[in-house]
Amino acid sequence: MDKTTKTHRPPVDVKGAAVYSxxxxxxxxxxxxxxxxxxxxxxxxxxxxxxxxxxxxxxxGKRKSTSDTREVAA
Structure with a gap:
């Protein structure tokens, strides 16, 4: 079995998401x-x-310049 093992990170509340982001x-x-x-x-x-x-x-949301107009997927 060749599965990528992900470290489990528990979900965060809005406050935690705000700090993280x-x-x-x-x-x-x-x-x-x-x-x-x-x-x-x-x-x-x-x-x-x-x-x-x-x-x-x-x-x-990453861009190389302010004129980069590619759409951001929600």
Whole structure:
């Protein structure tokens, strides 16, 4: 069996996601309502973010210049 072993990182709450990503809690809350933010988990009214999803979202936002207009996948 040749499987890539991933280290399990438990999901973080909005505050943890804000600290990890460098964006404010309010901004993440806004994106969660309007769209365009990282994928999130919601169970029993509690919001969590998987760190791998946050990493993907942050990577998708990378640009080489301000004139780089490629679309960012939400």
């Amino acid at each position: 460098g964006f404010g809690e309010g901004y993440l809350n806004k994106l969660r309502c309007k769209g365009g933010g990282p994928i999130f988990i919601k169970k029993a009214g509690v919001v969590r973010y998987d760190l791998d999803d946050l990493d993907e979202w942050l990577e998708a």
